[in-house]
Amino acid sequence: MTHEPRGTKAPESRLCHVRTLLHPTRVTLVLDADCRSNSQPHKTLPRQHSPSKKAVNGESSPKSKKRRKMADAGGITKTWIKKHIILYTGATRHPFTVRIRDGSIDPSAFKRWLAQDYVFVREFVPFVASVLIKASKQSPEDMEVVLGGLASLSGEIDWFKREASKRDVSLANLTVHNATRNYCRLLEKLTLPEVEYAVAITAFWAIEAVYQESFAHCLEDGNNTPPEFVEACQRWGSPGFREYCRSLQQIANRCLEKAPEHVVAAAETTFITILEHEIEFWNVSSGGT
Numbered sequence: 001m002t003h004e005p006r007g008t009k010a011p012e013s014r015l016c017h018v019r020t021l022l023h024p025t026r027v028t029l030v031l032d033a034d035c036r037s038n039s040q041p042h043k044t045l046p047r048q049h050s051p052s053k054k055a056v057n058g059e060s061s062p063k064s065k066k067r068r069k070m071a072d073a074g075g076i077t078k079t080w081i082k083k084h085i086i087l088y089t090g091a092t093r094h095p096f097t098v099r100i101r102d103g104s105i106d107p108s109a110f111k112r113w114l115a116q117d118y119v120f121v122r123e124f125v126p127f128v129a130s131v132l133i134k135a136s137k138q139s140p141e142d143m144e145v146v147l148g149g150l151a152s153l154s155g156e157i158d159w160f161k162r163e164a165s166k167r168d169v170s171l172a173n174l175t176v177h178n179a180t181r182n183y184c185r186l187l188e189k190l191t192l193p194e195v196e197y198a199v200a201i202t203a204f205w206a207i208e209a210v211y212q213e214s215f216a217h218c219l220e221d222g223n224n225t226p227p228e229f230v231e232a233c234q235r236w237g238s239p240g241f242r243e244y245c246r247s248l249q250q251i252a253n254r255c256l257e258k259a260p261e262h263v264v265a266a267a268e269t270t271f272i273t274i275l276e277h278e279i280e281f282w283n284v285s286s287g288g289t
């Protein structure tokens with residue numbers, strides 16, 4: 001999966017627009033009609049992005065036919081990436097990771113990220129566990145993919161501890177930034193049993209995909225990533241992690257194809273919300289506020 005515009009003209013011109021929005025260290029969420037300003041409280045988001053139709057279960061409804069067509073073309077999630085390409089690019093080409101790639105990253109920004117992401121990943125574990133429970137009720141194949149993701153988090157937590165001690169970053173009594181706290185709160189909400197599997201798996205895919213695309217870019221041709229950051233990039237930018245993200249995306253696409261309209265709408269809203277939280281999270285690392 002690449003983030004590049006997928007052969008259409010529109011995303012290309014919108015990408016140019018993105019660049020004008022990128023500050024050297026922050027991405028400000030002031031966007032087009034599809035995206036709300038970050039000065040707005042979060043609660044305003046769902047309505048704006050939710051297709052307002054009530055649940056339509058009928059397999060033969062025009063909407064579900066349209067969704068099947070989308071799925072043939074690469075899945076609903078792919079259409080959402082295109083539709084929300086400004087936000088998606090803001091999350092996957094953030095100045096923080098772009099600076100890792102070009103070698104201009106401030107090591108203290110990396111340390112800030114490391115500590116905050118340790119907090120995030122600890123909170124991510126119960127979320128993934130909740131997805132595992134939902135997946136286990138759906139399909140043995142899904143369960144195995146999610147279980148693989150959950151299992152790898154144990155090694156990931158160890159990696160954060162090792163990395164922190166190497167870089168003299170204390171993981172005890174650290175200040176949890178607002179963006180981290182807000183993101184953890186979102187994870188907690190998504191952990192609830194009443195959150196539909198299709199929504200939860202879409203969220204899971206989106207969270208992993210942002211890191212995959214961001215760090216894979218740091219390893220792609222033309223990079224100038226300092227050797228001390230290569231290991232971090234490989235953790236999420238490796239071909240293996242890409243394959244795992246693809247599997248999650250396929251599961252999400254399959255669930256969304258079958259889901260009633262209101263669930264698809266909730267999943268799309270969640271996708272957008274995650275991109276926003278990822279951007280805010282990167283902003284904390286770059287800005288140090």
Ligand SMILES: Cc1ncc(CNC=O)c(N)n1
Pocket residue numbers: 117120121124156207208210211278281
């Ligand atoms: C903020 C954030 N988003 C995604 C990931 C990647 N998933 C697990 O490691 C992460 N570590 N942190």
